[in-house]
Amino acid sequence: QSVLTQPPSVSAAPGQKVTISCSGSSSNIGNNYVSWYQQLPGTAPKLLMYENNRRPSGIPDRFSGSKSGTSATLGITGLQTGDEADYYCGTWDSSLSLWMFGGGTKLTVL
Amino acid sequence: EVQLVQSGAEMKKPGESLKISCKTSGYGFTSYWIGWLRQMPGKGLEWMGIIYPDESETKYSPSFQGHVTISADKSINTAYLQWSRLKASDTAMYYCARLYGDYRYWYFDMWGRGTLVTVSS
Numbered sequence: 001q002s003v004l005t006q007p008p009s010v011s012a013a014p015g016q017k018v019t020i021s022c023s024g025s026s027s028n029i030g031n032n033y034v035s036w037y038q039q040l041p042g043t044a045p046k047l048l049m050y051e052n053n054r055r056p057s058g059i060p061d062r063f064s065g066s067k068s069g070t071s072a073t074l075g076i077t078g079l080q081t082g083d084e085a086d087y088y089c090g091t092w093d094s095s096l097s098l099w100m101f102g103g104g105t106k107l108t109v110l
Numbered sequence: 111e112v113q114l115v116q117s118g119a120e121m122k123k124p125g126e127s128l129k130i131s132c133k134t135s136g137y138g139f140t141s142y143w144i145g146w147l148r149q150m151p152g153k154g155l156e157w158m159g160i161i162y163p164d165e166s167e168t169k170y171s172p173s174f175q176g177h178v179t180i181s182a183d184k185s186i187n188t189a190y191l192q193w194s195r196l197k198a199s200d201t202a203m204y205y206c207a208r209l210y211g212d213y214r215y216w217y218f219d220m221w222g223r224g225t226l227v228t229v230s231s
Binding site: 035090100102 | 145154155156157160169171172205207210211213214215216217218219220221222223224
């Protein structure tokens with residue numbers, strides 16, 4: 001069981017907006033920066049968001065990130081079928097001295 | 111261009127040893143931590159551990175400590191993940207990824223394509 005908690009699945013229609021939550025604690029999300037990863041079916045994960053809300057080059061601004069206290073959120077607007085993927089949050093845990101991922105959220109674009 | 115090229119798929123029997131590799135290029139290998147991550151079939155990502163190639167300093171997840179060894183060869187810019195005795199439960203896809211930033215800001219910015227390890231009698 002992951003220490004970072006994500007909903008197992010979310011879904012929305014094309015063009016709509018969806019948010020994916022990632023809940024942790026003061027030793028991880030509360031005091032460190034969160035990153036998000038997108039894993040398209042059959043491919044390696046890819047960095048989607050870093051330092052809570054910064055997008056790597058090439059990631060469209062339909063993707064956004066935020067953090068408040070011990071929770072982080074990934075937002076995706078203007079959903080496209082190509083966004084169907086598994087999404088993972090991740091951060092360092094300062095108390096445990098290890099990296100942790102959330103359990104992953106499967107996005108379905110209906 | 112930063113690249114992490116992983117070795118090919120492996121099929122092994124329980125009890126056998128294995129060493130898989132992650133050859134990097136396009137950046138200063140000794141200046142960044144490299145991590146290994148496991149993804150079991152149909153499951154999520156698990157952090158196994160990381161290595162700082164310049165000093166070969168390692169950090170392991172308690173879940174993997176003692177069962178795998180992470181190492182690096184600075185002369186050929188390559189990181190390794192090895193097992194001395196494989197189990198069927200080691201069947202998974204293994205990814206290497208570069209860890210960028212300082213520890214509070216860390217994130218995995220570049221990933222290898224993965225090495226599929228299948229352990230079966």
